[in-house]
Amino acid sequence: MSIPQGVPISAKGKNDKYHRILEAAVKVFAKFGFHESTISQIAREAGVADGTIYLYFKNKDDILVHFFNFKTRQVFTRFREEVGQAINAVDKLRNLVRRHLEEFQKDRYMAVLYQAETHRIRRQAETQIREMSKLYLDLISAIVEQGQQEGLIRKDLYVGLVKRYIIGGVDEVINTWLHSDGQYDLVSMADPLVDLFIQGIGARNP
Amino acid sequence: MSIPQGVPISAKGKNDKYHRILEAAVKVFAKFGFHESTISQIAREAGVADGTIYLYFKNKDDILVHFFNFKTRQVFTRFREEVGQAINAVDKLRNLVRRHLEEFQKDRYMAVLYQAETHRIRRQAETQIREMSKLYLDLISAIVEQGQQEGLIRKDLYVGLVKRYIIGGVDEVINTWLHSDGQYDLVSMADPLVDLFIQGIGARNP
Amino acid sequence: MSIPQGVPISAKGKNDKYHRILEAAVKVFAKFGFHESTISQIAREAGVADGTIYLYFKNKDDILVHFFNFKTRQVFTRFREEVGQAINAVDKLRNLVRRHLEEFQKDRYMAVLYQAETHRIRRQAETQIREMSKLYLDLISAIVEQGQQEGLIRKDLYVGLVKRYIIGGVDEVINTWLHSDGQYDLVSMADPLVDLFIQGIGARNP
Amino acid sequence: MSIPQGVPISAKGKNDKYHRILEAAVKVFAKFGFHESTISQIAREAGVADGTIYLYFKNKDDILVHFFNFKTRQVFTRFREEVGQAINAVDKLRNLVRRHLEEFQKDRYMAVLYQAETHRIRRQAETQIREMSKLYLDLISAIVEQGQQEGLIRKDLYVGLVKRYIIGGVDEVINTWLHSDGQYDLVSMADPLVDLFIQGIGARNP
DNA sequence: AATGAATGAGCGTTCATTCAT
């Protein structure tokens, strides 16, 4: 894996090969897993020659790096927008989770690939992932802090843990949905889940 | 992948190759990932010849199946024991989470492998994994139901979602720990995490 | 073994790899036998890389199938032509046997491979071989029947047996020649052999 | 392949391991072919350990050599006996062919193995085979010469060719029988076949 | 003598990558 140099100049012009290959790769990776996918499959799916892929990506790993860099970064940007739409912290969290589920439901290939490969890539490209998580972390941190000021969220929280607590729940809901072949509506899980995040499962004993 | 026939008789000894190979494989898989690991690496790590591995395992996949079947099933059994030690639901949940983190902290190779491969293996050995998850889910279900009867846990819960909520949080805590190179004490996360599960992050406003 | 899909389009050129590999394979197979030959040997003989072979043949077996399908089928076609040249049955038989010995003498590699593998391959590709033998058998049947009508060949014959009687003799003559390192002229055996077929070894006692 | 040193002393005593292994090997070789058979299969079939085989045979090839040396040599000896029973040349030939078909029909494993491997083994053990054929050749030579003196067999024959003519026919009849799964009675082919050898297929025109 | 666990060389095959066109 290597540090991506950004979208090649040539790809900026038309909606061209670069994106076609990236989309194709995500689709193929999602279907067969990264290692089980071949460059030939991706090329076929993208409608280009095998060799062409190497004009846009340094190697097979590089495709995955670009995926994490652009495809999902884009999604995370949308998360931020969505959070910006709400006023108070609880609504922000609800919007975040809802949008998260929405985006992943909308692009199943991305969802599969993200969930599958995120846990595998270690040393390599770890920076990428960490950075990506940081985006999420920052979002949640901001929400939590705001909520604490608003009096909506407990003050005795270790924010680092809260982040994992929330991401974990959302991820697992997505995973279960993916493994169930996506038969049901994922987004409908958002509100009950946020309710759990806020209220916990404990009974309110007076 | 195939249905494992249990530990070969010859492996019942103590210095036996079966376990040496299994341990070695877990170690290597954890370091490089299943697909990136080679039989030769495992053999070298176990101090045996390549061919020897095939006396104890049908093929490379079979090693993974055995891992999921024995190594982690064993861990799950311990979870059940631990849960049995506590009386009320909240204590049970706390014990479960604590023990979970303990076990995974104790055997880092297993932790990495479990977290990494659990999300990838789809078709093959899926049954194995699903079965394993089911053990966990059943545990939580029982706890939640008991807690509801005890009045410690809210009654207006969709238990299916609660399971994901809890597993997700625990998994993510482990993942973060793994990616941080396990520098801090994982178990110390248990109580704060369970507190979140029970209380949520919302402020208690009368 | 699999049903060959014909010569790949790309192989239609003249310096083409398809034929180079096939020739090389026949040569190597003839020298060492099918099983004792390796892909590397064939690749080296053909002057290509190991992997290249798999661009033209599905697998090692497939090479043998193609051999039987094209190389020898071609020869059998020539047999038919040769038979067509003669008028009466005895001349036809003589032409057939002569041409048979000629072709096999001309392409020693094919001869060895044909004689060697024809008796071994059972299940796999058996259909191929049987079909090939059938071509030969049909030729002989037609000749015998014609001869019977012409009064040149006995009418009290079990044609099924006659076929084996003739093929057997020809095969054995070729085999002996092959094992003698082909020092003498194989074709010169044709006429005496056909004479035996026709006259037998019995003395004509009035 | 190596020059066999004869049956090991230890095997001479009882009808022991040596023969059990040889029988087992023939059976397994016949079923799967020489190369597709494994030492383990043979050992299992013989009811001995893998390693035991190496106490009686130098290596896998050696088993085949011993087969050709003893098993079939024995059969050829019987041929000679059978020929000895008849007085004139034609009867001798008939007895020979009949016995040949009988023996091969009786021991199908031997038949398959003999027919299959006889055409393959080249350089190695070639001496063995040649020697074996020589036994047959000598038999036929003697018969032909006697027949010529008796006036039963043509004098204008090249005996070397006659041998191939006869062996070829017999072999092919056996082969066809083997490939037909031995459904019909092989021995019944003897007399018609010998008739062909003697009379040929040509019509007797006065 | 007999065993069978252990070995490791060697195989067929795949596929990321290159490069002449």
Place this chain on the structure above:
DNA sequence: GATGAATGAACGCTCATTCAT
């Protein structure tokens, strides 16, 4: 830029053979 035929390193796996017991 685009191609896709060609490459060859690398892998999983088999199995004849050895040798400590």
